[in-house]
Amino acid sequence: xxxxxxxxxxxxxxxxxxxxxxxxxxxxxxxxxxxxxxxxxxxxxxxxxxxxxxxxxxxxxxxxxxxxxxxxxxxxxxxxxxxxxxxxxxxxx
Numbered sequence: 001x002x003x004x005x006x007x008x009x010x011x012x013x014x015x016x017x018x019x020x021x022x023x024x025x026x027x028x029x030x031x032x033x034x035x036x037x038x039x040x041x042x043x044x045x046x047x048x049x050x051x052x053x054x055x056x057x058x059x060x061x062x063x064x065x066x067x068x069x070x071x072x073x074x075x076x077x078x079x080x081x082x083x084x085x086x087x088x089x090x091x092x093x
Contacts, residue, residue, distance in 0.1 A: 045079070049079075
């Protein structure tokens with residue numbers, strides 16, 4: 001019986017080690033993903049500030065797609081104005 005108990009302990013230890021390695025890999029992947037997003041976003045904003053027309057178009061599409069919940073993140077940033085299309089039921093005078 002002692003050998004079965006020892007094996008059960010060993011299995012438990014190995015499962016803990018496996019879980020720890022998986023958690024480290026997951027954290028590394030999240031960190032890499034966040035770094036890529038930051039770099040891409042920074043690059044896009046730099047191009048927008050330089051007036052790159054394609055970058056401005058992408059920026060506007062992203063802002064419109066994200067909508068109001070993300071608008072707070074852009075408060076105080078002097079980017080190009082976002083034009084929203086509104087349909088009007090009024091007839092021109």
